[in-house]
Amino acid sequence: MSPHRQRTVTVIGAGTIGLGWIALFLGHGHRVRVNSRRAQAPRIVDEALELFAPFLPPGSADPATFSANLEFVPDLEKAVADADVIVENAPENLELKQELFERIGKAAPKDALLLSSTSTLGPDALGARMADSSRLVVGHPFNPPHVVPLVEVVAGERTSPAAVSEAVEFLTSVGRTPVVLRKPILAFAxxxxxxxxxxxxxxxxxxxxxxxxxxxxxxxxxxxxxxxxxxxxxxxxxxxxxxxxxxxxxxxxxxxxxxxxxxxxxxxxxxxxxxxxxxxxxxxxxxxxxxxxxxxxxxxxxxxxxxxxxxxxx
CATH class of the missing domain: 1.10.1040.10 (N-(1-d-carboxylethyl)-l-norvaline Dehydrogenase; domain 2)
Structure with missing residues (x-):
């Protein structure tokens, strides 16, 4: 995964964390697909981008270019179908997240990087219903993710070392400071x-x-x-x-x-x-x-x- 090429990043959820990720990824020139069940998601994202854009890292893209790289795809399977990176930001509900990743695993490309912003759950639990969860990595940001550099990277027993390396590379490419936890622990560090x-x-x-x-x-x-x-x-x-x-x-x-x-x-x-x-x-x-x-x-x-x-x- 080249750190500099434009990627298609699907952001699932338009809550506080999801909105920060959307702004950050657009600021780095990526194509961003927003998957949200909220009917007012376009308005919410637009207001968040106006609020967050002044505080994106130096060298970020002109906010005037964001709309060309932004789309809203309410259908989950369509939203992840050809994505390079998928970032899940659903509520901290294990059953909900397991259902999401089960569906993502069936619809996303086999080489897509799957990231979860969860602050409490491990990758093995999140991917328990997936046929193959080796590409699933926790990438837990510290709010607000478009400003605060830290992202805690957590692997599970079924996580591929290559996926961890790609997560670190991708997060570094968007100006974050990934720290890979040496062992899983409740609520991380x-x-x-x-x-x-x-x-x-x-x-x-x-x-x-x-x-x-x-x-x-x-x-x-x-x-x-x-x-x-x-x-x-x-x-x-x-x-x-x-x-x-x-x-x-x-x-x-x-x-x-x-x-x-x-x-x-x-x-x-x-x-x-x-x-x-x-x-x-x-x-x-x-x-x-x-x-x-x-x-x-x-x-x-x-x-x-x-x-x-x-x-x-x-």
Whole structure:
């Protein structure tokens, strides 16, 4: 699979993740077929492209050319019939996804690359009803997929190593940073990290230590800024000074387990959920979804541009 040739990419589903993929693939000049059961899909996609296009990677195609490479094919079998890459973004319902991949397996070309954006399910489970699921790979993006580079690549026991290699090559060709997980694990890696931070965030807000809005400020003005440039291990390796992680683990990090025991386990009961919703609406409810998305993507693309410039100067 040549990394530079124009491909036909079928995107199944026009939800949040599917819309980001559509914008990204069009930005890289690919032909994109949208398969969606939503009658209003053309309008939804058009509005998303207008919102997302300014934040596509540098060098992306002119948005004015998108319509020439975009089509809507509600019939699944027709949508995948001669596709090079198929990206599934259906709801996290195993039975639904199994049915989709069973149909895809019968209708798609034998050499098509099959990707699922699932955040919880493995390829073997997804392809359990397929005669041959060797081309099925999980390619789990981090929202929004047209901005955030990470894609977790997960193979199953029946997945062909060649399919994994092609997934990495394709994702790299559209400007993503694929990371192949060495072993399957529930919820993969990035969401487990996010979930751990979210749990403690809910605990701190629920206990009244900080408000929801203040918690967001705590993260963006500290660990969020740090993690945009270095990962947790490099951060603490640097935190050890000249002695690195070895020194840090022997001093400041010596009581990590004791600290972990103090982390919260907040119940997600009705009271907690209502409190979080009320605080979120009080903090952010006076601004539209589109306004918040533009601000988020403006800041995230600015960070990515700056990091790219720094890398070029090194």
């Amino acid at each position: 990035a969401n487990r990290l996010q979930s751990a931070l979210l749990r403690e965030s809910v605990h701190l807000v629920r206990e009244g230590v900080v408000s929801l809005e203040e918690l967001d400020q705590v993260v963006t003005q500290s660990v969020g800024l740090r993690w945009a440039t270095v990962g947790p291990f490099l951060a603490f390796h640097l935190g050890g000074g000249q002695g690195g992680l070895r020194k840090w683990l022997g001093t400041l990090g010596a009581n990590l387990e004791r600290g972990w025991e103090e982390l919260g386990r907040p119940p997600m009961d009705e009271e907690t959920i209502n409190s979080l919703i009320e605080q979120a609406e009080a903090a952010y409810g006076d601004r539209s979804y589109e306004e918040l998305v533009r601000e988020r993507d403006t800041k995230q693309t600015a960070i990515l541009r700056t990091l790219a410039e720094v890398s070029r100067e090194e």
